[in-house]
Amino acid sequence: MERKIGESVRGRFLHVENVQPRRADPSGPEHNDRIAPEPGFSPAQYRTLGLLYALASARAGTWMIPAFHANIDRGIPAAHDDPQNFDLAAFDEAVAKWLRKLRAGNGAR
Numbered sequence: 001m002e003r004k005i006g007e008s009v010r011g012r013f014l015h016v017e018n019v020q021p022r023r024a025d026p027s028g029p030e031h032n033d034r035i036a037p038e039p040g041f042s043p044a045q046y047r048t049l050g051l052l053y054a055l056a057s058a059r060a061g062t063w064m065i066p067a068f069h070a071n072i073d074r075g076i077p078a079a080h081d082d083p084q085n086f087d088l089a090a091f092d093e094a095v096a097k098w099l100r101k102l103r104a105g106n107g108a109r
């Protein structure tokens with residue numbers, strides 16, 4: 001697997017960290033945050049993330065490729081494991097709603 005980090009990828013990522021309250025797993029190491037809530041994120045978070053994705057993609061001139069932090073960090077010791085319990089269907093629906101809304105507003109006035 002090729003891994004590119006640092007200056008060579010500056011400007012090629014839009015990094016979003018969603019707020020997610022976590023609890024410690026008693027069977028894990030001290031001060032861990034392994035247990036995420038279910039559902040993992042609120043409707044407002046999907047709505048905001050969907051708008052951000054649509055606008056960032058419009059600015060980039062192409063649909064950006066969404067990736068989970070856990071996958072980007074794979075292989076890094078003590079890497080991020082988020083987003084846990086992310087609902088891809090909810091994100092997809094949020095993006096679709098924004099696209100309908102943004103397209104309807106385009107030229108409607």
Ligand SMILES: [Zn+2]
Pocket residue numbers: 017069080081082
């Ligand atoms: Zn993260």
